[in-house]
Amino acid sequence: MTIIDDIESRHAPTSDEGRVIYRHRIATRITHWTWAIALFFLLLSGLQIFNAHPELYIGKQSGFEFENSVLSMKAMQANDGTVSGYTTVFGRSFDTTGVFGMSGPADNPSYRGFPAWATLPSYQDLSTGRVIHFFFAWFFVAAFLIWFASSLISGHLKRDILPSMADIRALPQSIADHLRFRFHHDGRYNGLQKLAYAGVLLVIFPLIILTGLTMSPGMNAAWPWLLDIFGGRQTARTIHFLCMAALVAFFLIHIFMVLAAGPLNEMRSIITGWYRTDEKKNEEHSA
Incomplete structure (x- = not known):
């Protein structure tokens, strides 16, 4: 096989x-x-x-004037000031803190799409x-x-x-x-x-x-x-x-x-x- x-x-x-x-x-x-x-x-x-x-689009262009995003991995701040990582797929968001959008130790988090262990180099x-x-x-x-x-x-x-x-x-x-x-x-x-x-x-x-x-x-x-x-x-x-x-x-x-x-x-x-x-x-x- x-x-x-x-x-x-x-x-x-x-x-x-x-x-x-x-x-x-x-x-x-x-x-x-x-x-x-x-x-x-x-x-x-x-x-x-x-x-x-950390965002993907469909079309020839992207930016604030376009709503053609199909995937994004970002850190977002809530009203109470806490920050979490979110993955958004076709407009629907999922809390993926610790893996996508926000990862790393709680006292020193990294705000990035994929975590450090999954990239080369590990730092940005x-x-x-x-x-x-x-x-x-x-x-x-x-x-x-x-x-x-x-x-x-x-x-x-x-x-x-x-x-x-x-x-x-x-x-x-x-x-x-x-x-x-x-x-x-x-x-x-x-x-x-x-x-x-x-x-x-x-x-x-x-x-x-x-x-x-x-x-x-x-x-x-x-x-x-x-x-x-x-x-x-x-x-x-x-x-x-x-x-x-x-x-x-x-x-x-x-x-x-x-x-x-x-x-x-x-x-x-x-x-x-x-x-x-x-x-x-x-x-x-x-x-």
């Missing part, structure tokens, strides 16, 4: 524990770990950048956050282009990522198997996994790259059509944030499923390329 799958025909002899197959090529493993490292720094530095103006420093963010963004883009090109050439994209009609028809069974934690260790993805990985690799990754470019004034001058596609820089910023949230959710589910499916086997496959199947267990599942 690793994020990338590239099954080849090469395999070791079958043993009582199952057949060992070469699951991940070296290009797959390198891009996987490059993404993992890059996304870690992109997330923390991105939240640092967000904290400079927009300039450093932008340097870190842009540095790892180019590593992320390079890994994506390398993966996409190699996947097209090797057939990995069509074979292992894009779901077939048979995968679509088998979706109800795939969902039922996952809900019951019944995993088929045959080294291949089922339809549910393919849809998840295709959504991340072919939808969220391109979206987060393009919206990031749309927020750059330099790219606005070179490619003004990006602003038209995403409806303005503010909308692009909101989509960028939502893509980040989707990736965090995917990461948490991904790690949980790796642990549930057998972490040693899964980690070995994405580090060395070799994966041990469990043919006996698969036969029991299909019985």
Whole structure:
């Protein structure tokens, strides 16, 4: 259940524990770990950048004259003088003191969108956050282009990522198997996994790259059509944030499923390329 799958025909002899197959090529493993490292720094530095103006809008403009805010994280003072952190989503506010809007120790609170432990640097420093963010963004883009090109050439994209009609028809069974934690260790993805990985690799990754470019004034001058596609820089910023949230959710589910499916086997496959199947267990599942 690793994020990338590239099954080849090469395999070791079958043993009582199952057949060992070469699951991940070296290009797959390198891009996987490059993404993992890059996304870690992109997330923390991105939240640092967000904290400079912890509010999201829909549209081409923002400010006091516009009522197009969809999300804000701010500290607000009540009539009795107490200050609390509030997160406002589509006009509805929630007290999120201690996490969003206001965090840190009670005797020395920090008034910021995301808490210090979630940003890089931990203190408010927009300039450093932008340097870190842009540095790892180019590593992320390079890994994506390398993966996409190699996947097209090797057939990995069509074979292992894009779901077939048979995968679509088998979706109800795939969902039922996952809900019951019944995993088929045959080294291949089922339809549910393919849809998840295709959504991340072919939808969220391109979206987060393009919206990031749309927020750059330099790219606005070179490619003004990006602003038209995403409806303005503010909308692009909101989509960028939502893509980040989707990736965090995917990461948490991904790690949980790796642990549930057998972490040693899964980690070995994405580090060395070799994966041990469990043919006996698969036969029991299909019985």
